[in-house]
Amino acid sequence: MTVVRGQAWRRWGVVLLVVGVLCSVPIVLNRRPAPAATVSDPRGLRQMMAASGKRAFTGYAQSSGLLPLPPLPNLTEISRPLSSRTEMRVWYANPDSWRVDVIDGATERDTYQYLGSQWIWDFGDDRLTQVVGEQPVRLPRPADLVPPELVRRMLELSAGDRVTAIEGKRVAGRDAAGLRIRPTSPDTTIDHVDVWADPGSGLPLQAEVTAKGGERPVFTTRFLQLDLKAPAAGTVTPPPRDDLQVTNAPDLLSQIARRGRGGELPATLGGEQRRTAVQGLTSAATYGDGLAQFVVIRLPGRFGNDAYERVGTYGTDVHLDGGHGAILATGLLTILAVRTERVYLVAGFVQPAVLRRVAADLARSTP
Numbered sequence: 001m002t003v004v005r006g007q008a009w010r011r012w013g014v015v016l017l018v019v020g021v022l023c024s025v026p027i028v029l030n031r032r033p034a035p036a037a038t039v040s041d042p043r044g045l046r047q048m049m050a051a052s053g054k055r056a057f058t059g060y061a062q063s064s065g066l067l068p069l070p071p072l073p074n075l076t077e078i079s080r081p082l083s084s085r086t087e088m089r090v091w092y093a094n095p096d097s098w099r100v101d102v103i104d105g106a107t108e109r110d111t112y113q114y115l116g117s118q119w120i121w122d123f124g125d126d127r128l129t130q131v132v133g134e135q136p137v138r139l140p141r142p143a144d145l146v147p148p149e150l151v152r153r154m155l156e157l158s159a160g161d162r163v164t165a166i167e168g169k170r171v172a173g174r175d176a177a178g179l180r181i182r183p184t185s186p187d188t189t190i191d192h193v194d195v196w197a198d199p200g201s202g203l204p205l206q207a208e209v210t211a212k213g214g215e216r217p218v219f220t221t222r223f224l225q226l227d228l229k230a231p232a233a234g235t236v237t238p239p240p241r242d243d244l245q246v247t248n249a250p251d252l253l254s255q256i257a258r259r260g261r262g263g264e265l266p267a268t269l270g271g272e273q274r275r276t277a278v279q280g281l282t283s284a285a286t287y288g289d290g291l292a293q294f295v296v297i298r299l300p301g302r303f304g305n306d307a308y309e310r311v312g313t314y315g316t317d318v319h320l321d322g323g324h325g326a327i328l329a330t331g332l333l334t335i336l337a338v339r340t341e342r343v344y345l346v347a348g349f350v351q352p353a354v355l356r357r358v359a360a361d362l363a364r365s366t367p
Contacts, residue, residue, distance in 0.1 A: 049151055090146050091236050113236075114236060132247070323362075
């Protein structure tokens, strides 16, 4: 359920996961036992969930966030889903044909994947925009919070972590089988991730993320209604408009990465090796492994200074030789801003101690 494909998606799925893809606890939970949805082969169910991308469905999903995140400059659409509820109607035919409507009071914003392009219909502004071309780096969108999409990304990142069966539950009127993923890395802030799926198709129906030391999930996404049938063709087709706007401009994250000056980021930060990066974008990279990965972005000019000031206002200072740092820990997502002759933004589901080491390395590596 994404414009990004192949290697570019696998490389940058963590970026989307870190900055925006997650949710929290719904108000109403249907806890009626589901004895029929037991798991005899946890790894087999995990494989079914990971391979469920071609399963068609329609439904109504809800996600919300409990993270105490401040509004970051130009990134309000990211911080809002992490600290509030998001209501979504979903029509999914296949990875190249789907639609997600985000309902916000009396208005809505619809995203279509259709004929190789992304289409965005803004009901409030009465505007339809077509975004053409690949987006190797992009900001998260509500479609990333739909349970199947979020769970598949979590499974990809946690490929080497332990999986065990947990009690089934009712989700959207269906008996769902459950798995618990427990990271092996001591550096991550995630204690475990619980996921439930339809045992027949492997389609993920609900996910909950619990932080270390937490007693309840801090993120949850789940279906409230679900139909395992393909949507009608007309529902995933953008509405015809004479005033259609067409753009091939990259989104904000791509613009930031392309405008960031300097060579490649260091090969090692905080004791972690630099992983693959998108060709031509030397100002951004991921480090670490599994759910303990973190992303580093070199920010240009005024945007970088604004981001640093915002993190510094809500976070705590980090003493550095040759620069300044500020770190904001939410219990799950940790954000670091470093300002030397350049500004860096770092984020991940990692312990603050890891990013303090990263801050010291960034200060030493800046010319």
